[in-house]
Amino acid sequence: MLTFEPYGNPTYFALLGVALLPLMIGLLYGKRSRLYETLISIFFLVLTFGGSKWTQGVALIIYILYEVVLTWGYAVYRKNHNSGPFFYLMVILAIAPLTIVKVTPAVENGQASLIGFLGISYLTFRAVQTIMETRDGTLKNYNLMTFLQFMLFFPTISSGPIDRYRRFEADYRSVPDREKYLGMLQKGIRYLFVGFLYKFILAYYFGTILMPKLQLMAMHSRGGFLDLSWPLIGYMYAYSADLFFDFAGYSLFAVGTSYIMGIETPMNFKQPWRSPNIKDFWNRWHITLSFWFRDFIYMRLVFWFMKHKIFKKPTTTANVTYIINMLVMGFWHGVTWYYITYGLFHGVALMVNDMWLRYKKKHRQSVPHNHFTQIFAIFLTANLVCFSFLIFSGILDKVWFQ
């Protein structure tokens, strides 16, 4: 039985092209066949989770049924009731499988959990968001079939981008007119090709060719101050480049494929390396994730703190929330010291960034602002981010403790 990593090899893309062709023709003539879409979705899901990975497939099915019961049940309940504790319980239940999957390797010596499968995080984000928006009342007409399509939309199932239920629904229920769809096709094809460049050429060079060599060299040049060495610094940049091109490349495939299917899945990266500060960086890097965290963790915590008047000063509220928000993101990546340190690092960086911006505002006369400072800001931000990725990469764990 064939089984594929999504967007992993030429055969996958060839199959994708063949499967999407009838769908394209349909959309060009103003028709959207839900049946056909469902069939190819199932086909690609089986390719991803079938064969030797069938245990993951079973885990996925059980997980989906579980989340359907929660979201659907809550939507029905919410029509007439609105209890806070019940809502919290639902959110906790929705996150529970993901938590188990993330904690298992940390307590079971690196063993993966049985209930895990590729993409469980991204599905959890979508489900939790559905519950939260149902509570807010912004999501009123929960539809089971749409929810399933939303969760199992195959182009984005393994690693996002994380779409929103209502945005997806609007696209899914309508058919773009021909002029608009041609524009989407054009973009979709371009995204796929830029994705090829990113993932199969640049990420391959940095990740498969450069990184192992630098890692070996870094391991050999241990012994100095904190075991730091030039190869380790080289590794930091190579890893950052690999992380970006690999993930941005994958995201372009996912967004490109969505566009060809007439769904405008949001973009995940927007030139992150030109951010002048760390806050702007998070508006440009893994955008759908950071916006999800902003909307469903950061903002909600801020409101809750303000409502209960926990902190006197609004700046304290913001700072505490930054730390909590980024720590949660760190834990989400996995329960290891380096992911958590990475989260903490970004929380602190956001805090310092705010402090600096306030200082700059107050002392507008004395702080220079020109072309040079702009470039310096971009340089500083990029290097700070690369340093945080050095922590994130886990190589320090190897250099220090192995």
Added chain:
Amino acid sequence: MAKRLLRIFGPLILAAILVFAVLASPVTFGFKHISATRERQAAVSLSPNVLRGKHIKEAALSDGYVPFFGSSEWSRIDPMHPSVLAQKYHRDYRPFLLGARGTQSLTQFFVMQNIQGELRNKKAVFFISPQWFVKNGTRKDAFGFYYSQLQTAEWLTHYRHDAIDQYAAKRLLQMPAAQSDHFIYAALQRVAAGKSLTGYQRFYLQTRKNMLTQEDQFFSGINLPSQNLSRVNRQAKKLPTHYSYSALDQLGGQLGKQATGNNRFHISDKFYNQGLKQEIKTGSLKGFQKNLSYLKSPEYSDFQLVLDQFARLNTNVIFIIPPINQRWQRYTGLSETMLKQFDQKIHYQLQSQGFNNIIDLSDKGNVPYFMTDTIHPGWRGWLAIDQRVDPFLTKKQAQPHYKINDKFYDKQWQQLGPAQLTQYENETK
């Protein structure tokens, strides 16, 4: 709309056609030439990409390099390593090292498939490791790691209907690697059943072979490891300018002594510290090879594939049978009788078919500084090998007369016990 669609999909279709045309065409695109430096680098790189490929090997072997088939011993580069001696003393030949940890006869048989032109009527060196001949023969994952679709495709486009090809197909079908291409798998099944390939299969194999050949030309030279070449250069500096066996033998002894101070096995300190020190402390390795036998193994028939191939190509080949570090062998309890019987069995398979160039070092396990670690030659061992290999490659040799016997593909031979050897010899004459 048609115009717009053409603008969108035109480049895509064009790109697809171009890629396919470039890959599937038999034309070479100026990648034929390989520089001398590159050949030197590849010859000692031990890179799996070079082993799996064709282009670099082919170029080097037609340029004065001689194939040295073997496995992990090639990575033991000290001043007396064949590559170092050949370079330092400007021999007429340079070894092209083929094999690394985990390559055994079956892998080498497929490696030979796409350098047939460079083997025909030429000379070669083949290093036999007794450790290959274990109960289950070659490991499936190791075989898979070195497996090359290109070599399989090439073999299938020129196979003949005889015992060698049928046996090779059957063996390959037992390996998970054979399933990496559905069509090749189907073709193998036909070969194993003694049927000829269908027209469609032949067409597919030809196209696939062209594509893989192009891929190999474009990519196999990328990222060629260079550490081994610098190691060879470094080691060469330790040698005296003029070759003298006695001086080198003495130097080998000295170097060996310097490098093996910290253990009672005369194993190089580096190797000992990395792989053995802890286990020796716990004593878990004492006597652990007491029941190990190299006498019954499918490897014997895989080895026959190699012999068969050499005979078909009329390659004059010299075989090396290494010893095992005796101090180590006594510690692990590996049976000396069994090793002697292994030697007899492999000698019979070689000599009864006319392979008479054998450097049998199996009794040299107790010579000081002959081995660099437990099973691999070093210093004086390499030198002893050189004593025979150098004249074999540089002087004119008598034509070999091979008489291949298909009985060595039978299970009976693979599983033949040491006591029955004489009886078998008489019965199967």
